[in-house]
Amino acid sequence: MLPPGGTAFAGRPAAPGVLHAGDAAVRAWTSLGWTWGGSWTDPRDTQHFSADGG
Template sequence: MAANNTSAFNCRAITGGTAWSNHSYGRAIDVNTVQNPYISGSGAVYPPNGAPYVDRTRTAPGMIHAGDVAEHAFTSRGWEWGGSWDTPIDYQHFEKP
């Protein structure tokens, strides 16, 4: 994540859990992980170098915002966006349940 890689297939457990992640089945993608960090229920930010991007009033290149082209491209096709979750908040994450 710290390297800001966009990735899809990754056979692993859900962050902080034991169940398989949708990444394990090729049904999830993480986009621009630094500009779109994961925020745990306790407030930890991953990757840590994504902390400045927790401020979603920013409009830096690569950031995903509700209603923008990237969010619409996925959600209009039935994908869920982790940026709309209450906890954790996963701005980088899209998944097709």
């Protein structure tokens, strides 16, 4: 797991700051045309967004 400190969050717990599909932040950014790292396949990066598709 990279980074090793992220191991506790690998299961996507319901914790402050952990993004999930359908969350308000994910909906807001994707409505502007950004892609969410949680929908990427390699690497999957659930805490980031990209204006150019990752």
